Amino acid sequence: MSNQNGIHRRGLLWVSVGVGAGFAGLAHAQSAGQMLEELAKAAAARRAGGPATLPSFDGEERLTSSGNEREDGLRAALLQGADLAVSRLGKVDGFWGDRRVRIPLPEPLGSLQRRLAPLRLSVPLDNFQLRLNRSAESMMPKAGAIFVDTIRGLTIEDVVSLLRGGDTAGTDWLKAKSWTSLVGLLTPPMAEAVEASGAGPALDRIESRYGSEIERLGGWRELQTYSSAPITLPSPPPPPAPPAPPPPVAAKSAPKSKAATKALPPAPAPEPAPPPPPRVLTSPLKNQLVGFAVEKALDGLFTYVGEEERAIRKDPARRGTDLLKRVFGNL
Numbered sequence: 001m002s003n004q005n006g007i008h009r010r011g012l013l014w015v016s017v018g019v020g021a022g023f024a025g026l027a028h029a030q031s032a033g034q035m036l037e038e039l040a041k042a043a044a045a046r047r048a049g050g051p052a053t054l055p056s057f058d059g060e061e062r063l064t065s066s067g068n069e070r071e072d073g074l075r076a077a078l079l080q081g082a083d084l085a086v087s088r089l090g091k092v093d094g095f096w097g098d099r100r101v102r103i104p105l106p107e108p109l110g111s112l113q114r115r116l117a118p119l120r121l122s123v124p125l126d127n128f129q130l131r132l133n134r135s136a137e138s139m140m141p142k143a144g145a146i147f148v149d150t151i152r153g154l155t156i157e158d159v160v161s162l163l164r165g166g167d168t169a170g171t172d173w174l175k176a177k178s179w180t181s182l183v184g185l186l187t188p189p190m191a192e193a194v195e196a197s198g199a200g201p202a203l204d205r206i207e208s209r210y211g212s213e214i215e216r217l218g219g220w221r222e223l224q225t226y227s228s229a230p231i232t233l234p235s236p237p238p239p240p241a242p243p244a245p246p247p248p249v250a251a252k253s254a255p256k257s258k259a260a261t262k263a264l265p266p267a268p269a270p271e272p273a274p275p276p277p278p279r280v281l282t283s284p285l286k287n288q289l290v291g292f293a294v295e296k297a298l299d300g301l302f303t304y305v306g307e308e309e310r311a312i313r314k315d316p317a318r319r320g321t322d323l324l325k326r327v328f329g330n331l
Contacts, residue, residue, distance in 0.1 A: 071159045075151050078170050081308030082147040085301050090140030096133040101300030103132050106292050108217035112210060124209065128202045132289075135193035136297035139186055143301065146185055150178040167313055171306035183294055190297070191231045191281055191290045200286050207285070226291030228284030235278040 089095055095102055104110050109125060116122035151174065162169045194200050207214065214220065281287055 070163060071154060071156065074159050074162060074170060075154055077309055077312045078151050078174055078305070079147070080312070081171065081305040082144075082151075082174070084308050085304035086140050086143055086147075088304055089297075089301060090137060092134075092137060094137045094140065095297070095300060096130060096137070098300075101303055103129070103136055103293060103296040103300070105129050105132075106220070106289070107222040108214055108219070109206070109210075111217060112213060124202070124206060128199060128206060131197040131199035131202060132194070132293050134197050135190055135199060135293060136300070138193045138197075139189040139297070140301065142186060142189055143182055143298075146178050146181050147174070150174060150181070153177070167310040168306035171302060171309050174305065175302050179298065182298055186294050186297070187231060187290060188233050190294050191287070192233055194286070194290055194293065195281075199289070200283075203286060203289060220285065220288070223285065223288040223292055226288040226295075228287050231281040231287050231290060233279040233281065236276050238273055238275045 089098075089101065105113055105125060105128065109128075113122045113125040113129070116125065158173065162173055165172075281290075
């Protein structure tokens, strides 16, 4: 299968679990869980080899399941949590309207913002913070394919360890396994979103307006912990080809016989425009800002993945399907 087809299939799978579909609450959880249970059964039917044996939790018995029910259940729980988190944050005010995950301004801008707010002088900083959060909201759905691929990589040993672990053991595993890939995937679109939202130019204006105060407060100390390496953005689509010129019209002259009439040669086709080169962001401060925004956005995303996992473990009968009830009900 080509890489393009693989990406397409991953996209279809993620769409099928409801990213951006607008479901919410229990109906959403049940829809995603039921679909995943059917996928698990189909995968088990195609799986080659003999039955898989998993250790039981009490150490006295062994559970044999040709469908690896615990593996399927943990995958369903993680996908359900990731799905709900992406859907919750990947919309207008997903970050900005939620104080738990709202992306703050990096220091010392945060301190400066709090000092100016009582004087009603913090509007430029407030607008800058809003743009950062809008950037995070716009790039959330792109995390879906990474989550699906990572969760597919669960092994039997992972399943046993994670089901025996704490309330967010699965989320902690998912975060550790997917963090680097998520940062790599989301940095270019976050950089594009920062530029498109006006946050990049706003940073220039803020530095110009508050530069001396920023230096007095210690400079860009928080952003300096992030990479300032150039960020390459995807190449924009090539411009549309110009329309072909109309065929030339022969000049009118004295009537000629049909035998003497010659067709004019067709006009040459216009040369296609060369594809535009990829854009490279080279401003160290702006690239550090992008790194800061990506990290805070992912922290917020995993906050809600963990919250859903914790809820499933606490009350699987209310949060999920029969598969989740069987897997988590006896923990």
